[in-house]
Amino acid sequence: MFEYLGKLNSKGNYVRKMRIKLQYWAKQKIHEKVCDIAHSYGIRVSWINPKNSSALAFVGIGKVIRSNKKDICEFTTGKKYHADLNALYNIGARYFIREILNPLSEKERSQYQAKDR
Structure with missing residues (x-):
C-alpha cells in the first residue's frame, strides 16, 4: 500500500x-x-488516503495523545503504542474497508461491522 x-x-x-x-x-x-x-x-x-492515519486510534476510540517526541501515542484507555505502528494499522484498515467491505451489500457489510453496546 x-x-x-x-x-x-x-x-x-x-x-x-x-x-x-x-x-x-x-x-x-x-x-x-x-x-x-x-x-x-x-x-x-493500492493508494490509501493518509489523512489522520496517525492522529486517530486504530481501535476506533477517537484521537490519540502524542508524546513530546511524537513517537509514542497514548489512547484514551491508557494503552501506549508506537505512532508509526498505529498509523500502519489505520492504513491497513482503510484498505480492508475499501477493497473488501465496500463491494458487499449493506446486509453482508453489517455482519462485519462492530456493534455498539
Whole structure:
C-alpha cells in the first residue's frame, strides 16, 4: 500500500523547482517498479488516503495523545503504542474497508461491522 501524498508543490526559484520535479519523477519510477514487481508475484497495490492515519486510534476510540517526541501515542484507555505502528494499522484498515467491505451489500457489510453496546 502506498500513501497518496499528492503532487509536490513547486514554489520558489528555478533550482528548487527542478529538484522537486526530479524527486517527483523518481517517486513515480519507484512506484512503477514496485507495482511491476508486485503484479509479477500476484500482489495487489493500492493508494490509501493518509489523512489522520496517525492522529486517530486504530481501535476506533477517537484521537490519540502524542508524546513530546511524537513517537509514542497514548489512547484514551491508557494503552501506549508506537505512532508509526498505529498509523500502519489505520492504513491497513482503510484498505480492508475499501477493497473488501465496500463491494458487499449493506446486509453482508453489517455482519462485519462492530456493534455498539
